[in-house]
Amino acid sequence: MTTEEPKPQRELRLGADPNVNYPIKVQYCGNCSLPIEYCEYYPDYQKCKEWLEKFLPSEFDKVKLDEANSEAGGDDEKKRQKRGGKGMLKTKKKEEVQKLITVSRAPRGKKKSVTVVTGLSTFDIDLKVAAKFFGSRFACGSSVTGEDEIVIQGDVKDDLFDVIPEKWPQIDEDLIDDLGDQKR
Ligand SMILES: [Zn+2]
Numbered sequence: 001m002t003t004e005e006p007k008p009q010r011e012l013r014l015g016a017d018p019n020v021n022y023p024i025k026v027q028y029c030g031n032c033s034l035p036i037e038y039c040e041y042y043p044d045y046q047k048c049k050e051w052l053e054k055f056l057p058s059e060f061d062k063v064k065l066d067e068a069n070s071e072a073g074g075d076d077e078k079k080r081q082k083r084g085g086k087g088m089l090k091t092k093k094k095e096e097v098q099k100l101i102t103v104s105r106a107p108r109g110k111k112k113s114v115t116v117v118t119g120l121s122t123f124d125i126d127l128k129v130a131a132k133f134f135g136s137r138f139a140c141g142s143s144v145t146g147e148d149e150i151v152i153q154g155d156v157k158d159d160l161f162d163v164i165p166e167k168w169p170q171i172d173e174d175l176i177d178d179l180g181d182q183k184r
Pocket of ligand 1: 038
């Protein structure tokens with residue numbers, strides 16, 4: 001790390017700081033007006049994210065990726081994170097994420113079922129892209145329904161064991177866990 005750690009409290013500073021090379025590249029959030037790296041501590045973080053998505057999509061993508069990585073570890077990961085504090089885990093987080101896809105079938109109406117896929121983002125796969133891909137591959141509805149969840153309208157669970165490794169060669173068939181039938 002060569003950059004200076006950001007100070008937790010903002011100080012009122014008059015004039016140029018001789019220790020800083022201007023211009024500093026700090027991007028401020030239009031929602032909470034803090035530098036965007038502080039947004040996550042702002043109570044209305046959701047609104048901040050919406051603002052980011054609109055005005056700084058590239059930053060929003062980073063935030064999303066970050067969140068996807070930390071969410072993917074499940075409950076244990078979250079608890080550990082709270083205890084250790086966010087900063088400590090920043091570097092470790094990536095390798096701690098367990099890479100695993102799960103697929104399951106859930107009833108929809110009396111005769112139909114949907115297929116639920118989770119874990120794609122543990123392989124750094126863009127969920128929107130994946131949902132689109134499933135939709136056109138199976139010619140049916142498919143959408144992102146959660147932090148790391150895609151629901152495909154139709155029973156295509158068994159096909160996914162071929163389709164996923166074919167589309168994303170980094171995912172071995174063994175890394176896809178069949179949860180069978182699940183209620184939602
Ligand atoms: Zn903000």
